[in-house]
Amino acid sequence: MATKKIILTVEKTDTGFSAYSQDYPIFTTGQSIPELINSAYEAAEFYFEDENIKLSNTDIKFEIDFKQFFKYYKVINAKFLAQKIGMNATLLSQYVNGTKKPSAKQTEKILNGIHQIGQELSEINLLQTA
Numbered sequence: 001m002a003t004k005k006i007i008l009t010v011e012k013t014d015t016g017f018s019a020y021s022q023d024y025p026i027f028t029t030g031q032s033i034p035e036l037i038n039s040a041y042e043a044a045e046f047y048f049e050d051e052n053i054k055l056s057n058t059d060i061k062f063e064i065d066f067k068q069f070f071k072y073y074k075v076i077n078a079k080f081l082a083q084k085i086g087m088n089a090t091l092l093s094q095y096v097n098g099t100k101k102p103s104a105k106q107t108e109k110i111l112n113g114i115h116q117i118g119q120e121l122s123e124i125n126l127l128q129t130a
Contacts, residue, residue, distance in 0.1 A: 007063055008060060010068065016030050016035070017032070028040050041055065041057075041060065066096050066098070066110075084116070085109055085110065095110070
């Protein structure tokens with residue numbers, strides 16, 4: 001059984017999210033990110049159904065640009081992130097607004113910072129007060 005590598009570009013819409021592939025006629029929508037991901041797997045499996053290709057979660061990669069990412073994840077403050085990763089806040093703001101494009105090295109630095117924040121948040125337990 002063959003496998004494929006599919007890259008889906010994610011965009012924020014007025015009603016939720018959309019995802020599409022540049023390489024295959026695969027397009028889907030969802031009201032939330034989890035719904036979009038499920039719909040994307042269904043759409044991709046449907047497209048490759050006749051070719052006897054079974055997809056796994058490692059076969060589909062979701063990509064989102066900085067502007068779209070920060071539009072959805074408003075909880076991540078660009079100024080805080082810039083400070084955390086040692087980047088000029090104005091420069092990160094330009095990436096977020098789409099006025100400048102980050103290099104691959106800068107993109108990796110930003111993504112590592114986002115992942116670090118996510119890891120830190122996933123390890124926190126909040127205390128309930130009476």
